[in-house]
Amino acid sequence: xxxxxxxxxxxxxxxxxxxxxxxxxxxxxxxxxxxxxxxxxxxxxxxxxxxxxxxxxxxxxxxxxxxxxxxxxxxxxxxxxxxxxxxxxxxxxxx
Amino acid sequence: xxxxxxxxxxxxxxxxxxxxxxxxxxxxxxxxxxxxxxxxxxxxxxxxxxxxxxxxxxxxxxxxxxxxxxxxxxxxxxxxxxxxxxxxxxxxxxxxxxxxxxxxxxxxxxxxxxxxxxxxxxxxxxxxxxxxxxxxxxxxxxxxxxxxxxxxxxxxxxxxxxxxxxxxxxxxxxxxxxxxxxxxxxxxxxxxxxxxxxxxxxxxxxxxxxxxxxxxxxxxxxxxxxxxxxxxxxxxxxxxxxxxxxxxxxxxxxxx
Numbered sequence: 629x630x631x632x633x634x635x636x637x638x639x640x641x642x643x644x645x646x647x648x649x650x651x652x653x654x655x656x657x658x659x660x661x662x663x664x665x666x667x668x669x670x671x672x673x674x675x676x677x678x679x680x681x682x683x684x685x686x687x688x689x690x691x692x693x694x695x696x697x698x699x700x701x702x703x704x705x706x707x708x709x710x711x712x713x714x715x716x717x718x719x720x721x722x723x
Numbered sequence: 724x725x726x727x728x729x730x731x732x733x734x735x736x737x738x739x740x741x742x743x744x745x746x747x748x749x750x751x752x753x754x755x756x757x758x759x760x761x762x763x764x765x766x767x768x769x770x771x772x773x774x775x776x777x778x779x780x781x782x783x784x785x786x787x788x789x790x791x792x793x794x795x796x797x798x799x800x801x802x803x804x805x806x807x808x809x810x811x812x813x814x815x816x817x818x819x820x821x822x823x824x825x826x827x828x829x830x831x832x833x834x835x836x837x838x839x840x841x842x843x844x845x846x847x848x849x850x851x852x853x854x855x856x857x858x859x860x861x862x863x864x865x866x867x868x869x870x871x872x873x874x875x876x877x878x879x880x881x882x883x884x885x886x887x888x889x890x891x892x893x894x895x896x897x898x899x900x901x902x903x904x905x906x907x908x909x910x911x912x913x914x915x916x917x918x919x920x921x922x923x924x925x926x927x928x929x930x931x932x933x934x935x936x937x938x939x940x941x942x943x944x945x946x947x948x949x950x951x952x953x954x955x956x957x958x959x960x961x962x963x964x965x966x967x968x969x970x971x972x973x974x975x976x977x978x979x
Contacts, residue, residue, distance in 0.1 A: 634757065656757055656758075656759055658874065659874075662870065665763065665867060666759040666760075666762075668863075669762050669763035
């Protein structure tokens with residue numbers, strides 16, 4: 629008998645309104661609806677979220693470790709791009 | 724039979740069906756077909772256990788009105804024998820394969836949701852409150868089990884054959900859900916309980932439409948097995964209770 633694995637899904641959860649969805653992990657499921665339901669049971673057992681996204685892992689395009697140099701290093705020397713030259717009020721969260 | 728005794732028995736029926744099914748689902752811990760399913764199904768079991776506790780706690784309070792003292796949740800769950808259990812025969816049936824477990828769950832979830840929607844309007848405010856809380860969980864249970872029926876039915880030849888067999892085998896335990904007796908009827912008339920007969924058309928329609936989508940056939944058998952509500956159980960309940968009750972009966976008063 630053929631035994632095929634269910635596809636892998638990447639799960640993103642928004643923990644509260646106003647925040648962005650955050651990657652929390654991955655799981656197996658036969659289709660999108662079951663991926664959402666499994667994510668509900670695996671990742672929101674302790675009331676962690678208000679919204680769930682499921683994306684097939686195969687559909688994620690990722691950077692290759694070898695491209696790290698050309699992609700990210702040029703930004704290192706440009707400190708003027710970082711928002712560190714002005715004070716932030718304490719009340720501003722999630723920056 | 725006094726009103727309080729009737730309500731007590733009625734609450735035990737609600738509690739016992741939840742507890743026995745929760746215990747059955749607990750037997751799947753570590754044995755689920757995949758990790759995700761293992762977690763999801765036992766979550767459902769935990770929901771049902773939580774609901775059983777609420778019904779038992781209230782049953783104990785009602786018992787104190789006519790007995791010397793009301794029993795605790797633990798005493799009701801772990802120190803009664805199978806003849807005193809009032810759960811539906813359906814929920815004590817063994818787990819079998821995953822199709823058997825899902826068919827049992829599906830039949831029960833659809834009924835459970837319809838029942839709780841009615842009990843949410845009970846004239847007994849405690850029953851109404853517990854039903855409202857439980858119904859939110861059970862809506863999800865019913866969606867999940869329907870999803871599985873459709874996927875197994877409309878899946879491979881083998882999954883189709885297995886789920887159809889499970890649906891057929893368990894059918895004879897569904898009649899009891901709509902069969903009111905001398906406890907159900909007066910409580911329904913007083914607006915405390917629920918008219919079980921009135922649930923049947925909606926249940927058949929909901930079950931039928933899911934089976935339809937799943938390319939499965941609604942069984943037509945009319946002979947139904949009964950007795951759970953009176954404490955007359957299939958041979959499976961005693962074995963299950965022996966496992967479930969062994970620790971608290973062997974080590975009285977044991978604590979974590």
